[in-house]
Amino acid sequence: MGEEIRYKQVILSNYAKTSVKESDLSLRTSKIHLKIPCGCDGAVLVKNLYLSIDPFILALMKNQELDLPSFTLDSVSLVLPIYGFGVSKVLDSSHPNFKTGELVWGFTSWEEYSLIKDPDQLFKIQDKDLPLSYFIGILGMPGMTAYVGFFKFCSPKKGETVYVSAASGAVGQLVGQFAKIAGCYVVGSAGNKEKVDLLKNKFRFDEAFNYKEEQDYNAALKRYFPDGIDIYFDNVGGKMLEAVLNSMRLNGRVALCGMISQYNSLEQPEGVHNLINALVKRVRMEGFFTSDHYHLYPKFLEIVVPLIKEEKITYVEDIAEGIESAPGALFGLYSGRNVGKLLVVVARE
Structure with missing residues (x-):
């Protein structure tokens, strides 16, 4: 089954009524085996490195669906952590397109480790010369x-x-x-x-x-x-x-x-x-x-990566350290505290 470890997750405590409060989210400690469990063909197990703090998260915290399902409340049995965009490292894979050690970005959960059962919307990170955080920002x-x-x-x-x-x-x-x-x-x-x-x-x-x-x-x-x-x-x-x-x-x-x-x-x-x-x-x-437009992503990279490397465009990030800082970072987004792209460092590669 692989090594079992304890890890932290961010879960929804209360549906947001008007504006979001830090107390609407809470931390939970769970256990996970660092190996794909039996019966999870086509899944990947990842270590999350960066989490993106995005405005659409509030609508999901208010039990309102946009193009995504809203978050489940902590009172619900087997509640899942909230989710969003992240940069992750593949620790184990039963999917033919992903290999152990590869870096990816896409939807993941707000937790230190995630079992992603449907990784088809994950994107491999090919260019290692740029900061990994860029892949939930300027290159994400x-x-x-x-x-x-x-x-x-x-x-x-x-x-x-x-x-x-x-x-x-x-x-x-x-x-x-x-x-x-x-x-x-x-x-x-x-x-x-x-x-x-x-x-x-x-x-x-x-x-x-x-x-x-x-x-x-x-x-x-x-x-x-x-x-x-x-x-x-x-x-x-x-x-x-x-x-x-x-x-x-x-x-x-x-x-x-x-x-x-x-x-x-x-x-x-x-x-x-x-x-x-x-x-x-x-x-x-x-x-x-x-x-609806991710088919344009390769063309986007062809245009934007050279602009970054030639310093013709620049990007500002607002970085919070540790998964424990995620609720406060989200609150800061809606109160206008952040300057630039807001993200949380969960772990360094």
Whole structure:
């Protein structure tokens, strides 16, 4: 059966009512054999190295399904740990495509070791010259989200104007840099001065502003986009989306990537009351899930890896140490404490 060891897991204690609290999650100690059990053909056993802290986790903590099943509560028999994206090392495998010692990224559980029974959505990490943490950031789901959302759904043209909300986050910081490479004028918004300075000084946005200091979003957008917005990469939804529609140019495009302003109020979300602007201005608005586009991942790597190595794009991470820090890190994400891509180091390779 292999060596049996004790290991830590993060489980759901309470369904989040409004905003997430650290007490909604708790740590549990379990036992595991470091060998694939009998009857688990096609599975892989992994040691988790990095866990990604992502906004979609809140919806699953509120017992609401997006494109994924919600988490089970601790009161349920045989409760499973919560899950998300991670970087892992294969310790044992009964799947023909994965070998012991290989490094992978994809969906895993928030625990030190995981038995993944359906590893078909795991991606092998081939390039060992880059930090492993990048594969749940710039070279993982956030990077793919920025790439697919901006280039496939926004179809940028040189000289166009681009606005990115939540621009200092895991996705937004990349969208802005992609837009600059495409020859666009780019403005981003964030929630404090440190993040605004980061956008302008490190990520080379043309302008950036603190949305919390703006009393009137319409006036702010007119100030930065006097001739209107061609492309809006939306990470927040709500009142900001409504204001953007007032400033969109003819044949503008809106990529609906995230609705972080709505995640605490999914039962009574804010409405957008000016959709007539989308009609009159022939604006194309489209929502997307990155999981529908992973067939583009090899092409994405061909484009983005050289940009990283040539230092034409950069990436900022906010790293918490130890699986015990995961509940606090998630709380920090929703309270805006993080700067850049938020992740947890579970173990070093």
